[in-house]
Each structure stands twice: as structure tokens, then as C-alpha cells.
Amino acid sequence: MHQLIWLRSDLRVQDNTALTAALQAGPTIALYLLSPQQWLEHDDAPCKVDFWLRNLGELSAELAALNVPLLVRRAPHWRDAPAVLAELCRELRIDCVQVNEEYGIHESQRDQAVAARLEQQGVQFRRHLDxxxxxxxxxxxxxxxxxxxxxxxxxxxxxxxxxxxxxxLGTPPAQAPLDIASDAVPSAVEGFASPSESLRQLWPAGxxxxxxxxxxxxxxxxxxxxxxxxxxxxxxxxxxxxxxxxxxxxxxxxxxxxxxxxxxxxxxxxxxxxxxxxxxxxxxxxxxxxxxYPRVSRHRAFRPETEALPWRHAPDELAAWQEGRTGIPLIDAAMRQLLATGWMHNRLRMVVAMFLTKNLLIDWREGERFFMRHLIDGDLAANNGGWQWSSSTGTDSVPYFRIFNPLSQSQKFDPDGRFIRHWVPELVGLNKRDIHNPAAPAATLGGGLFGLADYPRPIVDLARSRERALAAFKNLPQREAAHD
Structure with missing residues (x-):
């Protein structure tokens, strides 16, 4: 009988709890499931799926050095996983499936369904903290x-x-070779466009x-x-x-x-x-x-009273934020960094999130979804936690009256405008004072906006929008967050 390690978000051989346990228990085979329909439903970014596949290719070689064959199977949606694993366990005489735990509500439901299906045919399902x-x-x-x-x-x-x-745990020792061939790792999956080579080079795999x-x-x-x-x-x-x-x-x-x-x-x-x-x-x-608090996996605010916030339906402003053309240089630079690299600096994640949810008063879920669709490091817990922190709807979140001013954040954390100049080349000719706010009256002295006809004026008045957000939060009914 064989052990099966079902790989998910644990693409390594070193310090891998389930892999170590499987190899200690008996001859081991590795499995990875391609689930493009589920990934689309979870808003997983194309660059992230590409990163998974590139790392899986590197991992396949590392597993081969341990004589562990890697099988790649399709389960388009996670509801397909129980049948796929049950069939594989029959085919390969698997008596135990070892996994490292995952924690989203869909991940937990998937694993419960797989465990129940495998139990019917006498196959153990062992979870590990990893x-x-x-x-x-x-x-x-x-x-x-x-x-x-x-x-x-x-x-x-x-x-x-x-x-x-x-x-x-280190790297486990190699096992005796098995008469099972590894599957080829695909270079792409339908529904997910391949990212640019320049983005890939920023994130080498393995x-x-x-x-x-x-x-x-x-x-x-x-x-x-x-x-x-x-x-x-x-x-x-x-x-x-x-x-x-x-x-x-x-x-x-x-x-x-x-x-x-x-x-x-x-x-x-x-x-x-x-x-x-x-x-x-x-x-x-x-x-x-x-x-x-599993409600945060269900697109619900951690603080239920904030569900009553009068979020604005402002598709043009949302699109300007998404595309890096708000007229606020630091916001635009950060969003363009995300679009080009699949990553955004952590300080700027807070700044752009607060701008969207406070200055534009657009629902934090719009931003959370957009980030997941573009981040190579997109993670449900961290992304949701960060967005709910910034929008003052989450656990231990920033007080609603503390609203970052993107201009002062720009002056403080990009004082010379180096980051802005890199990502907003339209502003490269401005000095380090004017680059933070090219629409300010002082910046227009000496010949207009320095020929910046292509750069938009701010889409929102920061002071007035701040007051609008404060009023929206002050009018909320106050009650404690309910427990699930």
C-alpha cells in the first residue's frame, strides 16, 4: 500500500510536514490538482496561477530526487476533488492521504468532503499543521x-x-524508486493568461x-x-x-x-x-x-454594523482607481506597480485601500477582489484582513476617523518622488515639492502644469471626501461584532 501527499499551498520538499509524515509511513506518491474553475471563482490572479505552475515544475525535479513521482490531475471545481482522489486511491492502492491544512471556508469544506469519501473505501485522511x-x-x-x-x-x-x-523538519531522505512515472507539469491553464516575461523574472520559481x-x-x-x-x-x-x-x-x-x-x-x-x-x-x-470567524470568508464584514455603510456606486471612479489615473500621484504609482509586477508595497496597500474606501466611499469588497485578481502573493486571510483593517470594518481595524491623507503619505514616505517618477513618468519633470500634488496652485506657476496634459486632475476633493466618510461612519448603529 502507498501513501499519497496531496500538495496544495505547500510547494516544497524542505520543512514540509505532510511530505515528511508520508515518507516516514511508507512508499509515497505526490498529487497536485488543477482546479481552474475554482481558481476563477476565488479571483486568483493569472500571475499567481503561473507562479504556482512554475514552482510545481521546480518541485517536480526536487521530488524526483527523492524518488517521489508527481501526478497532475484535473478537478475543475473542488466539488470534483472527492471523486478524483477516490479513483486515484483505488488505482494506486493508496491507504492514506496526507495533507497540510488550509483554512478558508471552501478549503475546509473540500477537505471534509474528501475525507468522508475516502473513509467509505477505508482510506485514511491525515491533516497536518504546516x-x-x-x-x-x-x-x-x-x-x-x-x-x-x-x-x-x-x-x-x-x-x-x-x-x-x-x-x-529539513528535507526527508529519498525513498526506494517506484515504478510510477511523473506527469508533465503544464505551462499554462485555460482561463488564465500568461504574464509578461518581465513579471516572471521578478519572481523566480523554486x-x-x-x-x-x-x-x-x-x-x-x-x-x-x-x-x-x-x-x-x-x-x-x-x-x-x-x-x-x-x-x-x-x-x-x-x-x-x-x-x-x-x-x-x-x-x-x-x-x-x-x-x-x-x-x-x-x-x-x-x-x-x-x-x-468564518463570515470573513463569505464576503461579510467582521463588524456587522458596518454592513449598513452607504457605499457609493461609482464605476468611473472605481475604474480610475483600478487603472492608476486618479490624479493623486502616489495612488496612481502604487496601482501601476500592482498592474505591472503583481505586487504592491505594503505601506501603499494601506494607502490605496483607504483612498478607495474612505475618500471614494466605495465598498472594500471591490478593492479586495481587484487585489486578488492581480496579486502574485494573493492570500485570502491577509488580503481580507488588510482591506477590512483599512476600511474600518474588520477586527482590530484602524479607527474610522483615522484616514490617511495620500498627499502627506507621499511627502513622508516618498519625499524625493523617486517612486512616483518611476511609475508615473508623466510627472518626471516636476520637482520634489510639486510631484506629490501637481494640481496644487503653486505647482502651476512658471508655465502651466509643465506640459502635463496627459495627467488627470484629482477625481475627488480629499478634504470634502474625508468629511463625507466621517459622516457615514458616525451615522452607523453601534453594536458589538457578533460571533459565528
Missing amino acids: QLLFQPGSVLTQSGGYFQVYSQFRKVCYQRLHTALPPL AAAASERLARFADEQLDAYHNQRDFPALPGTSQLAAYLAAGVLSPRQCLHAALRHNQGEFDSGSQGVITWINELLWREFYKHILVG
């Missing part, structure tokens, strides 16, 4: 509920990490590329992370989120790399390390929220 440091349900408040405030969640996580650091990026970040940028991470013109962030989302890297690998750099310390030593570990725990927090 993409998180702590099992959801194990980090709870004193009353036994899931945390709604990040700082309290982080405090308990720190206590656990100090007493029981999750170990790294564990070796991910490990190199992690090592370079730890050696060269981590100590300055707390000072540089908010400046989009600087290489101050790790740009590892795509590898974490696809499971090419594990959070344990990231945590151990940070601790090695900081002599094993979590909350002393390098401030850059402390700040980065804090970001890893934000990622953890939002995945726990998915499990504890």
Missing part, C-alpha cells in the same frame, strides 16, 4: 474565544514561542530562489527593516509573501532565519528582526481569524 506556527484554536482568550485584538494575540504567541519553538531571497534579506536588509519598510523607493521589504502564499517557504523557515540573525531573540536585539517577526505574526493572526 502553514502556521500555531494550530487555530490553540491561541485563545481567557474566556476561550478567538482573539479580536492583534496585540493580545501576539503576546500569547510570544509566550508560546519562548517555551516551544516550532522545529524545522525553493532555491526563495531560500536565496530569504538569506539575502536576512543578511543585507533585516536589521534596517523597521526603518526602511515604509519607503516604497527603497528595497526595504522582504518580498517573500508570494513564496509564503504558495508554500515554497514555510513560516518556520522565515522565523528560524530571523532568530539565527538575532542570536535567538524575539523581543530584544535587532529592532528590524523584532518588527519582521511582528509581521509574520500578523499573517498568523489573520489566518486564525478565518477559522474563528
Whole structure:
């Protein structure tokens, strides 16, 4: 009898909990399901699907070195997965399917259906903790509920990490060869256009590329992370989120790399390390929220009272935001970065989200969906958590009256306009004062708008739109967020 590891968002051989368990239990075969219909329903970005396939190709070679054949099967929708796995288990004499847990509501329903189907034919279905440091349900408040405030969640996580650091598993030893051929990994899937070669080059596939990026970040940028991470013109962030989302890297690998750099310390030593570990725990927090409050997987606000917000139907303004032509240079630069690279700087994700939901008063779900359709690191928990934080509808979210001014954010975090000039070349001739707000009266002195006929005027008055948002939130009925 054989073991089957069903790969999902865990595309690596090193520190892979389910793969290690499978190889320890017996002869192992790997499986990956292509589910284009489900991916379309989940708004997965074409560049992200391409990234999955490129990493799967690299993984196939790594599995071959362990004598583990990789099978690629089609299950267009996740409701097709139980039948596909049941047939494969009969065909290959599988007695146990090993998986690393996933946490969205559709992922949980899929796995429950697969487990029930396999149980009917005597096949075990074993789940493992892998993409998180702590099992959801194990980090709870004193009353036994899931945390709604990040700082309290982080405090308990720190206590656990100090007493029981999750170990790294390494790469398992090779098994004896099996008389089963691997399937070819497709280069594309219908419904998902291939991204540009320039975008692909920004995100090289494979564990070796991910490990190199992690090592370079730890050696060269981590100590300055707390000072540089908010400046989009600087290489101050790790740009590892795509590898974490696809499971090419594990959070344990990231945590151990940070601790090695900081002599094993979590909350002393390098401030850059402390700040980065804090970001890893934000990622953890939002995945726990998915499990504890499943309504956020159903396109619902964490704070039910905010469902009554009078969101505006403004398709022209939404399109201007999506296309990077709002007339607010930092907003436009950030959106163009997303469209060209599949990624946006984290500070700018908050700025553009707050502009859409507060200044334009457009439903946060429009932004959440657009991000998922373009982000190479799109992750349900992190994306939903970030959008609901920015729109003041989520757990531990920014107070509704704290609204980023994109002009002051631009002046503070792109003071010389380097980032804006790169992504909004129409403004390259402006000086570092005027580039943040080319529509300001002072910027028009000395010969009009410097020939900027192609750059639009702002689509909204920032001060008036701020007051409109404040009024909308003040008129909401106030009640506590209900529990699922």
C-alpha cells in the first residue's frame, strides 16, 4: 500500500510536514490538482496561477530526487476533488492521504468532503499543521474565544514561542524508486493568461530562489527593516509573501532565519528582526481569524454594523482607481506597480485601500477582489484582513476617523518622488515639492502644469471626501461584532 501527499499551498520538499509524515509511513506518491474553475471563482490572479505552475515544475525535479513521482490531475471545481482522489486511491492502492491544512471556508469544506469519501473505501485522511506556527484554536482568550485584538494575540504567541519553538523538519531522505512515472507539469491553464516575461523574472520559481531571497534579506536588509519598510523607493521589504502564499517557504523557515540573525531573540536585539517577526505574526493572526470567524470568508464584514455603510456606486471612479489615473500621484504609482509586477508595497496597500474606501466611499469588497485578481502573493486571510483593517470594518481595524491623507503619505514616505517618477513618468519633470500634488496652485506657476496634459486632475476633493466618510461612519448603529 502507498501513501499519497496531496500538495496544495505547500510547494516544497524542505520543512514540509505532510511530505515528511508520508515518507516516514511508507512508499509515497505526490498529487497536485488543477482546479481552474475554482481558481476563477476565488479571483486568483493569472500571475499567481503561473507562479504556482512554475514552482510545481521546480518541485517536480526536487521530488524526483527523492524518488517521489508527481501526478497532475484535473478537478475543475473542488466539488470534483472527492471523486478524483477516490479513483486515484483505488488505482494506486493508496491507504492514506496526507495533507497540510488550509483554512478558508471552501478549503475546509473540500477537505471534509474528501475525507468522508475516502473513509467509505477505508482510506485514511491525515491533516497536518504546516502553514502556521500555531494550530487555530490553540491561541485563545481567557474566556476561550478567538482573539479580536492583534496585540493580545501576539503576546500569547510570544509566550508560546519562548517555551516551544516550532522545529524545522529539513528535507526527508529519498525513498526506494517506484515504478510510477511523473506527469508533465503544464505551462499554462485555460482561463488564465500568461504574464509578461518581465513579471516572471521578478519572481523566480523554486525553493532555491526563495531560500536565496530569504538569506539575502536576512543578511543585507533585516536589521534596517523597521526603518526602511515604509519607503516604497527603497528595497526595504522582504518580498517573500508570494513564496509564503504558495508554500515554497514555510513560516518556520522565515522565523528560524530571523532568530539565527538575532542570536535567538524575539523581543530584544535587532529592532528590524523584532518588527519582521511582528509581521509574520500578523499573517498568523489573520489566518486564525478565518477559522474563528468564518463570515470573513463569505464576503461579510467582521463588524456587522458596518454592513449598513452607504457605499457609493461609482464605476468611473472605481475604474480610475483600478487603472492608476486618479490624479493623486502616489495612488496612481502604487496601482501601476500592482498592474505591472503583481505586487504592491505594503505601506501603499494601506494607502490605496483607504483612498478607495474612505475618500471614494466605495465598498472594500471591490478593492479586495481587484487585489486578488492581480496579486502574485494573493492570500485570502491577509488580503481580507488588510482591506477590512483599512476600511474600518474588520477586527482590530484602524479607527474610522483615522484616514490617511495620500498627499502627506507621499511627502513622508516618498519625499524625493523617486517612486512616483518611476511609475508615473508623466510627472518626471516636476520637482520634489510639486510631484506629490501637481494640481496644487503653486505647482502651476512658471508655465502651466509643465506640459502635463496627459495627467488627470484629482477625481475627488480629499478634504470634502474625508468629511463625507466621517459622516457615514458616525451615522452607523453601534453594536458589538457578533460571533459565528
